[in-house]
Amino acid sequence: MFAFIKDYKKLKPAIINVIIAEFFIQLVNATFMLILPLYMDRKGFSEEQIALFITFRFLGVFALALPIGNIIKGRVMKPFFYLSSILVPLFGLCIVLCVNLQLTTWIYVSLLLWGASFTFMQIPITPYILRNEHKEHHTSGIALSYSTWSFAGIFSGIIIWLLDIVNPLFFNEEKILILFSVLGFGGVYFMSKVNLREEMDDAKTSVKKAKTYKNDWFLIFKGLIPTLIIATGAGLTIPFISLFFDKVHHMSKGDFSFVSAIAAVLVVWGALMVPRIKENIGYKIAIPTTQSLAVISLVALATTQFYSQYSIAVYIAIVCYLLRQPLMNMAGPMTSELVMNYVGEKNREITSALTAAIWSGSWVISGYMVKIMFHEGFPYVNIFLITAALYAFGVLMYYFLIVDYSKREKQGLIKP
Secondary structure (H helix, E strand, O other), X not given: OOHHHHHHHXXXXXXXXXXXHHHHHHHHHHHHHHHHHHHHHHOXXXXXXXXXXXXXXXXXXXXXXXXXXXXXXXOOOHHHHHHHHHHHHHHHHHHHHHHHOOOHHHXXXXXXXXHHHHHHHHOOHHHHHHHHOOHHHHHXXXXXXXXXXXXXXXXXXXXXXXXXXXXXXXXXXXHHHHHHHHHOOHHHHHHHOOOOOOOOHHHHHHHHHHOOOOOOHHHHHHHHHHHHHHHHHHHHHHHHHHHHHHHOOOOOHHHHHHHHHHHHHHHHHHHHOHHHHHHHHHHHHHHHHHHHHHHHHHHHHHHHHHHOOOOHXXXXXXXXXXXXXXXXXOOHHHHHHHHHHHXXXXXXXXXXXXXXXXXXXXXXXXXXXXXXXXXXXXXXXXXXXXXXXXXXXXXXHHHHHHHHHHHHHHOOOOOO
16 A cells, blocks of 8 residues: 555655755645634634735746746756745745734735745746656656645644644644744755755756747647646635635634645645556546546535535535545646646746746636625635536546647657
């Protein structure tokens, strides 16, 4: 059951240390995703205001994504990882302070800069792995990097749950956010252990080619269409899932943190199994199947609002949430590698940047849409069902992309 772990022992120590540094950044990210909406709610901000605040975090990523994607070509990436390891927890502390003091304008500014700080890790990490790790270990490196979000969710979820048991009044939302922001600085230590001399030949070649060859924009566009659709749907739901369980099913932050930790364990196990899954059944079956089952789980989760007055509803919602999380997320490393191979080596950096821009830009739009929906009195079930419809369409587009990928691979146009 856990034999796949040996696949990850073959990764270079420098790659592992960068991924551990990414884990500390994701630790801040996971905690804020879970607790920040609740903290803002406790401080008197409305659901509409919270939705608008959250969009600014993703606006920061969107604003820097393309510039970072162009800057990292032909450059050493380690300094970017250092910047992210310092700035993410630092601006996390600023957000907490501004919310506590009700400094509305500075909340927007802090969230914008906080989101921008993620780009220094989020965008270079996949090209860094592809550039510096052996080809046969690419999938393992990407899967492990992808799993840092889930590992962070496990750690933060369990710790928050335990603190809530010890003293829920003392360990309130504010203290939890401060605690995990401080812990986030741990990534700086692991970045100091990275002594790998980065492979620059491919990147330099790409820079030289850029003078005579343009990016294959049509190919990039085709590769990113499914991402755009899935990301738009995700932005309607993921940032507000803790509010759904709080408002609809009246779960405490500790209980939901514990459930989220269990979900994260399942996500990690699923994501780390990806290399074996890809090897045994391939993209064509693995990606559409896992994502389709995730859509069904999300529909079942959303509809629990219809009968939330019954005690059984919250348990059904928990089960659906525990199914949806690993099923949707385990496709992530596969779709990432699929798209990167599909667009080709010289398009990787810009594709990574565009992927981050799409996720963040669509979440900005989705967040604003949710703000309008909350203002109009839309129930959570309707918002989540819109997400499910977008997911279903995105899964179909991924299937078409996989079919085209197979054709191009047979023609010798794709070289993983």
